[in-house]
Amino acid sequence: MNKHDYALSRRGFCLCCLGGATFAASGGWLTPAEVFAAAKSVVIQFREAAAAADIKTTTLRGGISALSGSGGNIGVLIGDDGKLLVDAGLTASRPRIEKALADLGQQPIKHLINSHWHFDHTDGNEWLNSEGAMIMAHPNSLKHLAVATRVEDWNFDFPPSPKGALPTMVMKSEEETLKQNGQTITLKYYGPAHTDSDISVFFQEANVxxxxxxxxxxxxxxxxxxxxxxxxxxxxxxxxNVKMVDDQTIVIPGHGEIAGKKDLIAWRDMLVGVRENVAKLKKDGRSAEDTVAAKPTAEWDPVFGNWAISPALFTRLVYEGV
Structure with a gap:
């Protein structure tokens, strides 16, 4: 079993069928929204996967661990101040997340930080809040969670979140510092990136x-x-992200294995290279269909092209934005 097979099975990310949906029965390429519409909703698939997936715990350092298997990766800091979580996973995983947290220690859950508003990182907000967690996030996460929000390329309308799932504190500036369990925790807003609500969470003493x-x-x-x-x-x-870390920094990604600086560099270089290739094709007048057919991601496909977001779908997403 290779790394990507492991990620699909162990973590419950069973969205690989989406890649096969990128070519319509008529022989035409689908838009990103049509890809997700052609398969079962990505939201439903993530939730169904989380209901069956195991939770894997990876111990890092400085009292920090990472839980994987429920949507996005979950960071956990434990100590005398209680448990602090970064991201909440999916509610369908609650029994297995509770067990994983209990196995780490009996400290109560006191704090939750949302890295951004997406459901696979915030779906567990309500139950964690009911356990005593104060929820902190960027104001734009609160904005999107508090109202009906449509993600066009998922072809999905999210209803407003219940009150108990909403962040109870929001960042007042682009960078804020917390002190918990012997860690200086720096929250930093990226500006519009994956969404308009993304933040990093840096545990300074642990360098995680x-x-x-x-x-x-x-x-x-x-x-x-x-x-x-x-x-x-x-x-x-x-x-x-590359500038933020050194060679000893442990990086918890939103999805995928625990990483380091070299992985961040490879990721950055892939994004830059694919964007350049797609932009050139689009500037030359190529349609989205022709751009996909030209395989502008081919150089990176062996590493990055083996998961739910297929090379064709990622090309479509990049084409949308250049």
């Missing part, structure tokens, strides 16, 4: 950083144009 969906390790990303994301924003965030 969680980057949400500004970094997908070893897989092509989804870009949410409906709520402020863009390929250029993703690249700017990728540049910021």
């Amino acid at each position: 950083v969680q980057m949400g969906d500004t970094f997908w390790n070893g897989v092509y990303p989804f870009i949410d144009y409906s709520t402020g994301g863009s390929i250029d924003g993703q690249i700017q965030a990728a540049e910021a």
